[in-house]
Amino acid sequence: MIAAASLTLAACGGGSDSEGGGSGGTSDAVITSFSTQPQNPLIPTNTNEVGGGNIVDLIFAGLISYKTDGSSENEVADSITSDDNKLWTVKIKSGWTFSDGTDVTANSFVDAWNYGADAANEQLSAYFFYPIAGTDDEGTIPDGGKTISGLKVVDDSTFTIELKQSESDFPSRLGYSAFFPLPASAFDDMDAFGKKPIGNGPYDFASMTDNVEAVLTPSKTYEGVRPAKNGGVTLKFYENPDTAFSDVQAGNLDVLDQVPPSALTTYKDDSSIQAFSEPGSPNSTITIPESLPGFEKGEEGNLRRQAISKAINREEITDKIFDGSRIPSTDFSSPLMPGFTEDIEGQDVLDFDAAGAKDLWAQADAIKPFEGKFVVAYNADGPGNKEWVEALTNQLKNNLGINAEPKAFPTFAELRTEVTDRTIGTAFRTGWQPDYPSIYNYIAPIFGTGAGSNDGDYSNKDLDALLQQASGAQDDTERYKLYADAQAILFKDLPAIPLWNTSISAAAADGVKNVKFNWQNKPELQDITK
Template sequence: MHARGLIAGITLPLAVTATLTGCDPFGGDAASEAAPGTVRIGITEPRHLLPSNTNDTDGSQVLAALFTPLVGYDGDHRAQPLAAESIKSTDHKVWTITLKDGYTFHNGEPVTADSYLNAWNYAAYAPNNQANSYFFARITGYADTQPADPDGGGPEPAAEPKSQTLSGLKKVDDRTFRVTLAAPFTEFPAMLGDTAFYPLPQAAWQSPGVLSPGFEDTVVGQGPFKLKGAWRRGAAIDLERYEAYPAEKPKVPAVRFQPYDQLSAAYGDLIGGDLDVLRTVPAEKVASASKDLGDRYGHQVDSTLQFLAFPMYQQEFANPDVRAAISKALDRNAIFPDGQPARAFVPPVVAGYREDSCGLACQFDAAAAKSLYTEAGGPAKLQITYNEDGGHGSWVEATCAQLRTNLGVECAPTAVPRFVDLLDKVARRQPVGLFRMGWPMDYPSMESYLGPLYSTTGSSNYSGYSNSRFDALVNEATQATSEPDMIKKYQEAEDVLAQDMPVIPLRFGEIHYGWSAGVRGVQLDAFGRVDVLALESTA
């Protein structure tokens, strides 16, 4: 499953929705005085700081300061080499990656091809249980690093993987390695900006393929900042500028990531001048943030798509006209008056986005919706299942109210305690009616949405949607030899979704953030991470 994709909340990033429950903003020595010029950034407690196991926004934020990815993304969210000197292929199946010279880890070790090969093989090998293992599924030999089922699904336990390493990874020389994919994938370079693909030093390994105990607590990267001391859960994470960094150096000498259990406490510290950057303004403070912060408040669309999915195993939703009518009955602007209504199956942050690609099915028309619904034999009762731990109750009720009024049906909001409970019901094919979903991108591509969510074998296709034409178009897009051809195929696939309406796009996520008078140059990327290289202290 694309663990990073599925999110529980609609107004908060992935990690925030899961952890904002406590009272103490930080513990241990977190409250110690920061060094002069330090920029203090509010986060929630990271789950992990090992790149191959980090898939939450806050852990990724810390690692983005400690590591430099092979690629970054420009203003149009297109991949550009960073730690890589070049990433080349003649067939989009065999890729040769050459590293820039001069990069060293924070312990002085040179960064080599082995730094990547060892880290990637460790991540892919299933017994290591790394959350980002699935990122390596396109590489030849990935199946051999996964447990084999000896009896095709019977009671016998899975056998050990055939291999501990990916056969598609080959070292060429100290600064060059080759990656062979199982099938051509034009956008492979775009994936390489993720934390999953960060390198690790020799110091990370107790023996080949075996991680050194405690390495995660003293993680060593090759980025613009290095860890000061050790990571202690619940305490502030202090980083200092790495003076041997060969690329653009930070403008500030140090960064402190302060963990909070409550956004309200973090926001209070921001207003009081005890915090410099808060990446997520609390939902209840968004309306007043511009008054509270003035020109120190920012907001932008992020990569999240919020939608309602139809369970294809429920017969009452088998007719695509029923699904289209329900979508057409919803006035998205009224449901989310302060949000960004979605009338497309991918967000504006990816190349190929079209503002109204959903077509007539996403254009509000109550009379036409009721007529279509009646003709299609839509059910007299509807249900919307959602997780109550994500703050969805009010908008789900507003959605049901519109369906009652505009379609003349009964509509019942149905809460389950947690998002995993909702997914469990769907996996068991229990009647859930429409169900709430959220999805941010793993990397900037239409494929990051279309593939996992709607392909027949998609890792997170919980609706059970299947269309062979759609599958073929996505496959053709991934193997296209030019960006225009690739985008054309993705858009044609999106047009198939607009005809079938397996889900109802509702709104795009937004990032609301603020900063103190003690800092300038605050910029957030489409993943909701602060660009630490752009920060400047005014103190």
């Protein structure tokens, strides 16, 4: 099996055992962690945002899992092998069960993937199945089909995956939630299942109170590589990040993965908490749907997108609001990804140039005058969102001479609902926490035609073709060049405006032990004790 590249992203607490930074074995204490209200019921193939993902990743186990540094190891899989990188044989380990006591079998995976690829089910993560033979370019089964022809169950512990082309790195994607298994009972009533899911991971789902919390308890049957070392995890849903930070200081919240801007200049010296600061992989962007007047596909829309990008002073925002805990973007991925390069055609569109931006906007106005205002929507429960969106829209006002303003949604779930329903009617903040460590994952699920996270409905067949070539590349050098070529197209079209990458700026309460953050900037909650 080709493992995902290892990344140096682990952030560890610097205190002694008594201060909470060292090893503390296991404990029966329940760990509380910051999160947000999930957008949808907890079905793995329909969960593509952080609030739901935080839960799904703890209550399910996939064929592989990712270590803290981003490298991969088999979890449910005993082996994933191929002679030609096109036909893969998967053997799963014996003894795996779901929390309802039923066995995890080959059918548990194949049936779940078939459900996810069934177009009638409209699953947000269907796009991840597109490499498999028997799906279309959007990952769904054509002509109303119910089963993916490229999946075959051999016996209870074995199934095969036939791809459309040879892809040597395909197994490294199989730790993402779209590829999680489901018990047979899920298909009796998927809506009911999503409200109280039955998983096979290190934790069992106990309960969830909307806009309050989700309670997870340690699994009694899990024997995988991520055993729970605590008495459970409670994910608390906050609408005000400042309140969450105050709760960490007071010992009422154990882990906060993003310190709010109000505390960024002081948190590292705060003796009441444990502070964490390391490079990180998520990015932040602004998505501008092609349906917005003035930003449609064509010369006028391209000029306005370029003008918006050049009118943003990324360094000013990352320094003054985020105290250097954000790094201005130089591409659509992260400098921590294998194959990262700044040598991409069109990358200079990210350079701040107020005069150049105003000239580009004037060229667009010469084609057709812009009417109305440019609005950027954001969720107020995300740390720093209010501050940076207000700063950015002020920059657009000053540098372009246009009417630009922010629009706040109270919660991430509310914002995502309008984005998913395509009722948003404005530009909006977006970002990406990678599903597996690859530049490909920053491009294909977001900008591929029909992809589940393609919130701006962008489509470019040349980009799609390059992504397909990159998937089939037989060596890293060729693959990385194709990634750069694909990003050159994105820099020309700018379906989203890259802003910055988010470093790990996190806090844990005093007395909390074994705190570390992984390659996704997420805490390894199963390891934390107190």
